[in-house]
Amino acid sequence: MFSWESMHSVRTGGLARSVTEVSEALARKGHDVHIFTRIGENQFELEEINGVNYHRCSFDPGGNIMEYCENMGNSMVEKFYISERIFGKFDVLHGHDWHVINALNRIKTEKGYPFVLTFHSTEYGRNGSEFGDWWEFREISGREWYGCYIADKVITVSHTMKDELMWLYNVPDWKIHVVPNGIKIKDYERKVDAGKIKERYGIHPLAPTILFIGRLVMQKGPDLLIEAIPGILGHRWDAKFIIAGDGGMRGSLEHRAWQLGISHAVRFLGYIPDDEYKDILNACDIVCIPSRNEPFGIVLLEAWSAGKAVVAADVGGLKENIENFITGIKVHLYPESIAWGINYIINDSKGVISLGRNGKRMAKKLFTWDVVARSVLRVYRMK
Numbered sequence: 001m002f003s004w005e006s007m008h009s010v011r012t013g014g015l016a017r018s019v020t021e022v023s024e025a026l027a028r029k030g031h032d033v034h035i036f037t038r039i040g041e042n043q044f045e046l047e048e049i050n051g052v053n054y055h056r057c058s059f060d061p062g063g064n065i066m067e068y069c070e071n072m073g074n075s076m077v078e079k080f081y082i083s084e085r086i087f088g089k090f091d092v093l094h095g096h097d098w099h100v101i102n103a104l105n106r107i108k109t110e111k112g113y114p115f116v117l118t119f120h121s122t123e124y125g126r127n128g129s130e131f132g133d134w135w136e137f138r139e140i141s142g143r144e145w146y147g148c149y150i151a152d153k154v155i156t157v158s159h160t161m162k163d164e165l166m167w168l169y170n171v172p173d174w175k176i177h178v179v180p181n182g183i184k185i186k187d188y189e190r191k192v193d194a195g196k197i198k199e200r201y202g203i204h205p206l207a208p209t210i211l212f213i214g215r216l217v218m219q220k221g222p223d224l225l226i227e228a229i230p231g232i233l234g235h236r237w238d239a240k241f242i243i244a245g246d247g248g249m250r251g252s253l254e255h256r257a258w259q260l261g262i263s264h265a266v267r268f269l270g271y272i273p274d275d276e277y278k279d280i281l282n283a284c285d286i287v288c289i290p291s292r293n294e295p296f297g298i299v300l301l302e303a304w305s306a307g308k309a310v311v312a313a314d315v316g317g318l319k320e321n322i323e324n325f326i327t328g329i330k331v332h333l334y335p336e337s338i339a340w341g342i343n344y345i346i347n348d349s350k351g352v353i354s355l356g357r358n359g360k361r362m363a364k365k366l367f368t369w370d371v372v373a374r375s376v377l378r379v380y381r382m383k
Contacts, residue, residue, distance in 0.1 A: 179376055
C-alpha cells in the first residue's frame with residue numbers, strides 16, 4: 001500500500017482509516033501487507049502494528065504541494081527498494097489517491113511492477129463538483145488523469161465515483177472496479193448518557209441535537225446546513241446544532257450564523273479527537289451530511305454504526321447506499337430541502353430510532369472491512 005496517510009503515521013482525513021482498516025483486514029486473511037507512508041513525530045521508520053508492516057518515510061517537506069508529494073514519493077520509492085531486498089519481491093502494489101502516483105509510476109518504469117490505484121475522491125469533487133482555474137487544481141487534476149492512464153486497474157468507492165472518472169478523464173469502463181468503504185461497527189457503538197454529553201456543550205438534555213462532522217470546505221456543504229437552520233428553528237425552536245471539524249470556511253460560517261441570528265443554536269467545536277466525536281455521535285439525535293460531492297461518505301457508516309438517523313444529500317455514495325425513508329432521509333442540495341428533511345423526522349422519536357436501527361443492519365450486512373477485503377482481493381486476481 002502507498003498512501004500519504006494512515007491511522008498509525010500522519011493522519012489527515014478519512015483516507016487514513018480506509019487504508020489502515022483494509023490493510024489490517026487483508027493481513028487477517030493471511031497476506032503479508034506493507035504500507036509506505038509519511039513519518040510522524042516520534043515514530044519509528046519500520047514498525048509492525050496489527051499484522052501490518054509500516055514503512056514510514058522522511059523527506060524534505062519544503063516547497064508547494066506538488067514538490068512536497070514529489071519528495072515524499074521519491075522517499076517512498078527508495079524505502080520500497082530497500083524493503084524489496086529485505087522481504088523479497090512484492091505481488092501487488094496498491095496506491096491511494098493522487099499523492100503517490102509519481103512514486104508508483106517510477107517503480108513501474110524502473111522495475112516493471114503493475115499497480116492498482118484507488119480514487120477516494122477527485123480534485124473536481126473536493127472542489128464541490130466544480131472546475132477550478134488555479135494552478136493547484138490543474139496540476140492535481142493532471143496527475144489524476146495520468147494515474148488513471150498508467151494504472152493497470154482502478155478502484156473507486158462508488159458507482160457515482162466511477163462515472164465521474166469516466167467523464168472527467170475518459171477512463172474506459174473495463175478498467176474501473178467499484179469497491180465500497182467499510183466500517184468497524186463496534187468502534188462506534190458506545191453507551192452514553194446523552195443528556196450529560198449535551199450539557200457539556202450548553203445544550204439542554206432534551207433538546208433535539210443535529211450533528212455535522214467533517215472538513216469545513218465547499219465539498220462538505222456546511223454552509224447549506226447553516227442556511228437551513230432558520231427553517232428548522234421555525235419548526236422546532238429548541239433544536240441545537242453541533243458543527244465539528246475545521247477548515248477554511250469556519251470564519252465565514254460563524255459570521256453567517258451571526259447574521260442569521262442563529263448563533264445561540266450552533267456550537268462550532270473545531271477539530272475534535274476521536275473519543276469526543278464518538279461521545280457526541282452517540283448522544284446526538286440526527287446526523288446531517290449535506291455534501292455537494294461525496295464519493296462514498298464514511299460518516300454515513302459511522303452514524304449507522306451508532307444507530308443514528310441520517311439526513312443526507314442525494315449525491316454520490318450517499319445516494320447509492322441510503323434507501324430513502326428506510327435507512328435515511330435523502331435531500332436536495334439547497335437549504336430548504338435540508339430543512340425539510342430534518343423537520344420531517346425531528347419530532348418522530350420512533351422514526352428516528354427506526355432509521356438508525358435499519359442503517360445499522362445495512363452496515364453489518366454490506367460494509368464490514370472483511371467484506372471489503374474480499375472484494376479488493378478479487379480485483380487483485382483479475383487478469
